[in-house]
Each structure stands twice: as C-alpha cells, then as structure tokens.
Amino acid sequence: MRLALFDAARLGVVAPDGGALVDVTDALPWPHDPDPLTASWWRSLCRDFPSVAPALEQAAAAGPARPIGEVTLRAPALGPSKVLAAACNYGEHVTEMHGVQERTLGRVESWMMDFDVFLKAPSSIVGPGAGIVLPPxxxxxxxxxxxxxxxxxxxxxxxxxxxxxxxxxxxxGFTAGLDITVRSAADRSRRKSYDTFSPLGPWIVTRDEVGDGSGLDILLTSGGEIRQSVNTRDMLVPVPEIVAYASSVMTLLPGDLLFTGAPAGVGPIASGEELEMSIGRIGSMGVHVV
Structure with missing residues (x-):
C-alpha cells in the first residue's frame, strides 16, 4: 500500500501508478488531528497498521479518486520522536569522502569513515516540492x-x-529522503539539522510491497544531470541490520525515521537548483534550492 499525507495532513491511499489518491482519513479508528505535535493518530497508524489496513483498503476501493496534481503532498511523517541516519553505508561513498574532507576540512577524520548512526532534528523535515533553504x-x-x-x-x-x-x-515501510549536509568541522548532527534539511516523499510504500528495501534503484538529478545513481543492494549494512543496530542503542518508536546512508556522488547544491529524486518501486519527488 502507498500511504500519503496531503493538504491538512489528510491520509490518502495512492494508486499503484502514483497518479491519484483516495482520502481514507475517515476510515481511521482515531480522531484526526492535523497538528504534527499532537497527531497521535499517525503514530498509532504506524504501530497498528496491520490491523487497520483492511479498513483502509476498503475505503480506498470505494472512495472517489483525486488526481495527485490536485492535492498538496506533505512529508509522510508527523511528529517522529527522532530521525536517525546511517553514516558510511556505501563503499564508494566512503572512498569519495576522503577527497571531500581533504577539500572542505583540510584533513580526513578517520573516525567518520566507519558505519554508525547519528541523530537529525525532526524539525528539519519538509515535504515534496519544498525549498531547501541554504543558511545565510x-x-x-x-x-x-x-x-x-x-x-x-x-x-x-x-x-x-x-x-x-x-x-x-x-x-x-519506506520513503525517499534527502539528507542535506553542511561540510564543515561542526558536529555531524548540527550540520544536518537545519530547517528544511530533510525533504521526504512522495509517500510511504509499505514493506509488504518493498520487502527489506534491497534491490531498489536510487537516482538523483539536477537539471537533467545525474548526480547520484545506485542500487540499495550495494549497502554495506542492509536495512534489517541497520534497524537492529539502531535499536540496540535506543528504543525505536512508531513513526520514527531512519535514513539508510548516502551513495557516492554527493556534491554541492546552489540556489536556483531543481533536484529530482526517485527510488524504484517507491516514487519520485522534486525540491528546489533557495
């Protein structure tokens, strides 16, 4: 199932071709609250999805479909307790980071070349079509x-x-995300937690359709130029092991997010750029840089 948040944090089930959705908010067993700070229904949905799914499927089959172009897609996340991210999870990215750090720091921080997880601020989340704001x-x-x-x-x-x-x-399930990063000597979490630094979208595809997240093509372009292209089978640590490791450090709560690591091809963004990101079997989203 493809689950989207749209307009005033309404819940939609997206058609398999991604061209339309059906509003299934009224099929939820909890009161709808659009405020991300108090929207406990979203975390309940994440926790109890298997038991709620049949009602959502029935509502999606019976309700009127709306073209995706007629709604405003939001980030498919409401008030996560935390956003975790994996570092150094693609071998070619680890190799390229030696050069990136030499250029931006004047040295290589060897400890940053090992796989681990770190935190990003939930307030950095934005949705499809949002602007990534470069901090002055x-x-x-x-x-x-x-x-x-x-x-x-x-x-x-x-x-x-x-x-x-x-x-x-x-x-x-899974969605697509951009982990926007300042290259400086500051703390890793700080450099990745500015407002707008975690675009997410276009929706969530549940794990029954995507499995364990392996074998998915990731593509990022800017103005038609390919910036990043990789398959998730190239992860050094696959998704189940990332989840297990992260949960050994901290309790993972319903609705939490876990970025699984950047592939090779990272590079600078500049004001005026239009970025388009897609992941096979999930979907695509565009964001712009301001």
Whole structure:
C-alpha cells in the first residue's frame, strides 16, 4: 500500500501508478488531528497498521479518486520522536569522502569513515516540492552544502534490541529522503539539522510491497544531470541490520525515521537548483534550492 499525507495532513491511499489518491482519513479508528505535535493518530497508524489496513483498503476501493496534481503532498511523517541516519553505508561513498574532507576540512577524520548512526532534528523535515533553504551564516562562511539521496525506513511497531532476523516486523515501510549536509568541522548532527534539511516523499510504500528495501534503484538529478545513481543492494549494512543496530542503542518508536546512508556522488547544491529524486518501486519527488 502507498500511504500519503496531503493538504491538512489528510491520509490518502495512492494508486499503484502514483497518479491519484483516495482520502481514507475517515476510515481511521482515531480522531484526526492535523497538528504534527499532537497527531497521535499517525503514530498509532504506524504501530497498528496491520490491523487497520483492511479498513483502509476498503475505503480506498470505494472512495472517489483525486488526481495527485490536485492535492498538496506533505512529508509522510508527523511528529517522529527522532530521525536517525546511517553514516558510511556505501563503499564508494566512503572512498569519495576522503577527497571531500581533504577539500572542505583540510584533513580526513578517520573516525567518520566507519558505519554508525547519528541523530537529525525532526524539525528539519519538509515535504515534496519544498525549498531547501541554504543558511545565510553557512553561505557567508563559504561552506559547501551537499545533497545526499537516501532510502528512508519508517518505523512501525518499533522496539528495543530487535534481532536482525525479525527487524522487518518492526518496520511500516519506506520513503525517499534527502539528507542535506553542511561540510564543515561542526558536529555531524548540527550540520544536518537545519530547517528544511530533510525533504521526504512522495509517500510511504509499505514493506509488504518493498520487502527489506534491497534491490531498489536510487537516482538523483539536477537539471537533467545525474548526480547520484545506485542500487540499495550495494549497502554495506542492509536495512534489517541497520534497524537492529539502531535499536540496540535506543528504543525505536512508531513513526520514527531512519535514513539508510548516502551513495557516492554527493556534491554541492546552489540556489536556483531543481533536484529530482526517485527510488524504484517507491516514487519520485522534486525540491528546489533557495
């Protein structure tokens, strides 16, 4: 199933071809609250999706379809307790980061070349069509701001110390995300947590359609130029193991997000650019840089 948030945080089920959706908000067993700070229905949906799915499917089959172009898609996330991100999860990206750090820092931070997870601020989330705002202080200091296109895991029931072999049972599904990053000597979480630095979209595809997230093509273009192109089978640490590792550090709660790592091809973005990101079997979204 493809689950979208649109307009005033309404819930929609998207057609398989991505061209239309049906509003299924009224089929939810909880009151609808569009405020991301208090929208507990969203976290309940992430946790209890298997039991709610039949009602959503029935509503989607019976309701009137609306063309995607007639609605405003929102980020498919409301008030996650945390946004986690994996570092150094593609071998070619690890190699390219040696050159990136030499150019932007004048040295290579060896500890940053190892796989790990870190936090991004939930307030950095924006949706499809949003503008990525380059921070004035960062621009004035001459720091590069880079794009990193990634597969993003949406946590379902979550848990603590989740075994890798059952990790996908804790997952709702997947979406596409950009982990926008300032290249400087500042703390990693700070450099990736500016407002608008986590575009997400266009919707969530549940794990029954995508499996464990392996074998998906990721493509990022700017003005038709290919910036990043990779398949998720090239991850050094696959999704179930990322979920297991992250849950060994902190409890994963329903609705939490987990960026799975940047592929090679990261590079600077500049005001006026239009970025288009797509992931096979999920969908595509565009954002612009301001």
């Amino acid at each position: 202080d960062v621009v004035a200091a001459g720091h590069e701001v880079h794009h990193e296109s990634e597969l993003v895991v949406v946590i379902g029931r979550g848990g603590k110390d989740i075994p890798a072999e059952s990790a996908m049972d804790a997952v709702l």
